Amino acid sequence: xxxxxxxxxxxxxxxxxxxxxxxxxxxxxxxxxxxxxxxxxxxxxxxxxxxxxxxxxxxxxxxxxxxxxxxxxxxxxxxxxxxxxxxxxxxxxxxxxxxxxxxxxxxxxxxxxxxxxxxxxxxxxxxxxxxxxxxxxxxxxxxxxxxxxxxxxxxxxxxxxxxxxxxxxxxxxxxxxxxxxxxxxxxxxxxxxxxxxxxxxxxxxxxxxxxxxxxxxxxxxxxxxxxxxxxxxxxxxxxxxxxxxxxxxxxxxxxxxxxxxxxxxxxxxxxxxxxxxxxxxxxxxxxxxxxxxxxxxxxxxxxxxxxxxxxxxxxxxxxxxxxxxxxxxxxxxxxxxxxxxxxx
Amino acid sequence: xxxxxxxxxxxxxxxxxxxxxxxxxxxxxxxxxxxxxxxxxxxxxxxxxxxxxxxxxxxxxxxxxxxxxxxxxxxxxxxxxxxxxxxxxxxxxxxxxxxxxxxxxxxxxxxxxxxxxxxxxxxxxxxxxxxxxxxxxxxxxxxxxxxxxxxxxxxxxxxxxxxxxxxxxxxxxxxxxxxxxxxxxxxxxxxxxxxxxxxxxxxxxxxxxxxxxxxxxxxxxxxxxxxxxxxxxxxxxxxxxxxxxxxxxxxxxxxxxxxxxxxxxxxxxxxxxxxxxxxxxxxxxxxxxxxxxxxxxxxxxxxxxxxxxxxxxxxxxxxxxxxxxxxxxxxxxxxxxxxxxxxxxxxxxxxxxxxxxxxxxxxxxxxxxxxxxxxxxxxxx
Numbered sequence: 001x002x003x004x005x006x007x008x009x010x011x012x013x014x015x016x017x018x019x020x021x022x023x024x025x026x027x028x029x030x031x032x033x034x035x036x037x038x039x040x041x042x043x044x045x046x047x048x049x050x051x052x053x054x055x056x057x058x059x060x061x062x063x064x065x066x067x068x069x070x071x072x073x074x075x076x077x078x079x080x081x082x083x084x085x086x087x088x089x090x091x092x093x094x095x096x097x098x099x100x101x102x103x104x105x106x107x108x109x110x111x112x113x114x115x116x117x118x119x120x121x122x123x124x125x126x127x128x129x130x131x132x133x134x135x136x137x138x139x140x141x142x143x144x145x146x147x148x149x150x151x152x153x154x155x156x157x158x159x160x161x162x163x164x165x166x167x168x169x170x171x172x173x174x175x176x177x178x179x180x181x182x183x184x185x186x187x188x189x190x191x192x193x194x195x196x197x198x199x200x201x202x203x204x205x206x207x208x209x210x211x212x213x214x215x216x217x218x219x220x221x222x223x224x225x226x227x228x229x230x231x232x233x234x235x236x237x238x239x240x241x242x243x244x245x246x247x248x249x250x251x252x253x254x255x256x257x258x259x260x261x262x263x264x265x266x267x268x269x270x271x272x273x274x275x276x277x278x279x280x281x282x283x284x285x286x287x288x289x290x291x292x293x294x295x296x297x298x299x300x301x302x303x304x305x306x307x308x309x310x311x312x313x314x315x316x317x318x319x320x321x322x323x324x325x326x327x328x329x330x331x332x333x334x335x336x337x338x339x340x341x342x343x344x
Numbered sequence: 345x346x347x348x349x350x351x352x353x354x355x356x357x358x359x360x361x362x363x364x365x366x367x368x369x370x371x372x373x374x375x376x377x378x379x380x381x382x383x384x385x386x387x388x389x390x391x392x393x394x395x396x397x398x399x400x401x402x403x404x405x406x407x408x409x410x411x412x413x414x415x416x417x418x419x420x421x422x423x424x425x426x427x428x429x430x431x432x433x434x435x436x437x438x439x440x441x442x443x444x445x446x447x448x449x450x451x452x453x454x455x456x457x458x459x460x461x462x463x464x465x466x467x468x469x470x471x472x473x474x475x476x477x478x479x480x481x482x483x484x485x486x487x488x489x490x491x492x493x494x495x496x497x498x499x500x501x502x503x504x505x506x507x508x509x510x511x512x513x514x515x516x517x518x519x520x521x522x523x524x525x526x527x528x529x530x531x532x533x534x535x536x537x538x539x540x541x542x543x544x545x546x547x548x549x550x551x552x553x554x555x556x557x558x559x560x561x562x563x564x565x566x567x568x569x570x571x572x573x574x575x576x577x578x579x580x581x582x583x584x585x586x587x588x589x590x591x592x593x594x595x596x597x598x599x600x601x602x603x604x605x606x607x608x609x610x611x612x613x614x615x616x617x618x619x620x621x622x623x624x625x626x627x628x629x630x631x632x633x634x635x636x637x638x639x640x641x642x643x644x645x646x647x648x649x650x651x652x653x654x655x656x657x658x659x660x661x662x663x664x665x666x667x668x669x670x671x672x673x674x675x676x677x678x679x680x681x682x683x684x685x686x687x688x689x690x691x692x693x694x695x696x697x698x699x700x701x702x703x704x705x706x707x708x709x710x711x712x713x714x715x716x717x718x719x720x721x722x723x724x725x
Contacts, residue, residue, distance in 0.1 A: 016604075056397055167589065232485075232486055232487040232490070233486075233487045233489075233490075240717065242717045242720060242721075243717060290681070294677070294707065294710070297707060297710060298710045298715060298716060298717075300713055301483055301485055301486075302480065302509070302510040302711045302713065303482070303509075303510075303554075304709065305510075305553050305554050305708055305710075306552065306553055306554075307552035307553055307554060308552070310552040312553070315554060315704075315707065316554075
């Protein structure tokens with residue numbers, strides 16, 4: 001698949017749904033999680049994070065929140081098209097950080113809410129029919145006093161502006177601004193847990209891990225191919241022990257990350273829990289993809305540092321993927337909050 | 345910890361160095377910093393403008409002999425110059441100044457013909473002409489013996505044909521020291537030439553890179569005719585001069601990277617104290633992380649200084665310079681990456697703040713001055 005041809009989630013999502021790669025929630029069965037694990041691994045291998053992140057935000061972050069906590073009004077308008085992939089949702093790649101920093105506030109006014117603020121790094125922002133935003137309700141206790149909203153893109157006061165993102169270009173990521181956006185109370189998504197950013201965190205972070213691991217895997221394979229073709233000092237790069245061993249280490253790390261992902265998927269799929277292992281998988285995969293980005297850049301050399309080179313693009317992609325669904329800082333924090341790690 | 349970071353961690357160089365540091369810092373703060381954002385937006389490093397600002401206060405000719413047009417002083421003054429330039433948090437500036445002064449100008453001053461020295465060095469030290477060094481090719485980076493750019497003699501002149509890539513200062517340079525194959529085998533098969541960029545047959549194409557924007561270019565030489573005295577050093581000495589030059593360049597790259605890491609670390613600390621404590625249970629971990637990074641920066645700094653000292657004392661600095669560059673580049677990457685990943689998260693990715701640029705720039709030093717693999721090979725020998 002050429003990522004350049006499917007930059008728009010409006011094109012990619014219906015294709016994945018229609019070919020059975022993504023199931024409508026109502027049709028989901030036990031195999032669905034494994035199907036998505038495989039899908040995100042393969043999307044990661046595109047070497048360009050935009051497609052994977054677009055699908056991840058739409059299907060793993062916004063759709064579950066909508067299905068679980070959407071009012072009848074909002075579900076009636078968005079759930080069907082959303083699951084079919086004909087309506088697209090945007091969401092922040094770092095929801096928890098966004099909530100903590102209080103980028104958007106929502107005040108109760110006239111039986112509804114008035115939103116003000118801006119959210120950077122909104123995936124699918126330009127294509128979205130609705131923006132999923134986590135807003136602070138007024139208290140300074142951000143971890144508890146936040147709520148998710150699904151704001152239709154055509155509401156007055158919503159504006160999408162392209163900032164300079166480090167990768168993927170303006171078509172994929174942008175800032176969404178909310179200026180005195182007035183919405184009825186029905187547009188608030190009511191989650192079961194006090195912190196909406198944690199409500200769907202296990203599968204979301206697991207699949208973010210699969211995306212990152214897949215990206216690392218594909219990039220390491222491409223680098224290995226390059227190391228067979230490129231010659232210095234009369235031999236292929238692969239003939240130099242230092243580089244060969246570095247690639248071997250990378251492959252081992254990728255495989256370890258992949259197995260941790262699978263273990264987490266087993267835990268999520270069979271027990272419905274798996275939060276600890278999925279968070280650990282997400283943390284580990286983020287580190288692996290970042291290391292792969294830097295180490296492989298070394299092997300590609302100065303040519304890889306050029307702006308249009310695969311290795312250069314991958315650095316930007318890798319750091320974005322590793323930030324998705326919570327920075328490592330946030331995942332660290334979440335893991336620390338489990339407390340009883342040994343008891344699981 | 346806060347007091348420790350806020351304190352001036354740079355070692356006391358003594359009164360004369362402090363006065364020079366103050367002079368450079370004033371120029372950086374009052375003349376260069378206000379224009380930095382415009383340069384970044386334009387992906388351009390106007391080196392002559394920068395050199396002109398520095399030259400007005402006599403900061404360009406330091407470390408060069410007065411009979412060459414230098415202002416005296418020694419390599420420690422050059423260290424101070426680069427440490428203060430690093431405060432701009434834009435390595436493009438440090439690397440272009442380094443390539444001009446410590447590589448191009450020094451090669452010409454030390455090894456070119458008397459006529460070439462007279463023609464190029466005084467103006468280079470006044471900042472009115474820019475020099476650089478061109479060795480790397482698409483298929484000859486670490487392995488410079490694979491260089492395919494050729495120089496042949498013709499009627500008492502040299503004719504050069506070939507192509508150089510990833511050349512710092514290519515876009516601004518008036519003259520480049522070019523490594524070319526001149527015949528024979530082994531280490532005596534290459535020579536260095538001073539090529540005026542205005543010469544007929546020289547073409548420059550800008551290159552866009554992940555970091556260090558506005559500095560790199562590709563240079564093509566098509567039947568470029570040079571006078572006989574364009575040769576730098578003796579015929580067949582090119583690779584030997586390159587090897588001798590590398591230690592000098594690596595030591596200064598280490599100085600620049602360490603200074604950048606210091607500035608980045610100060611930014612990490614400043615930002616970490618401003619950020620809301622949104623994640624519980626990490627305060628002590630953050631403190632430990634920062635303390636570890638401070639130690640790493642200090643370690644890198646003194647390793648770089650030891651390489652500079654070896655150069656000043658005329659000792660073999662190849663190993664210490666390789667170690668210094670290896671540790672400094674890893675340290676800068678670690679500081680900038682930790683800030684990017686742990687402290688800023690998505691904010692840094694979106695706003696393209698200084699730290700993100702620092703990290704992109706830091707990645708460029710995976711290659712500049714020698715890849716890690718080559719550095720390790722050099723140390724292992």
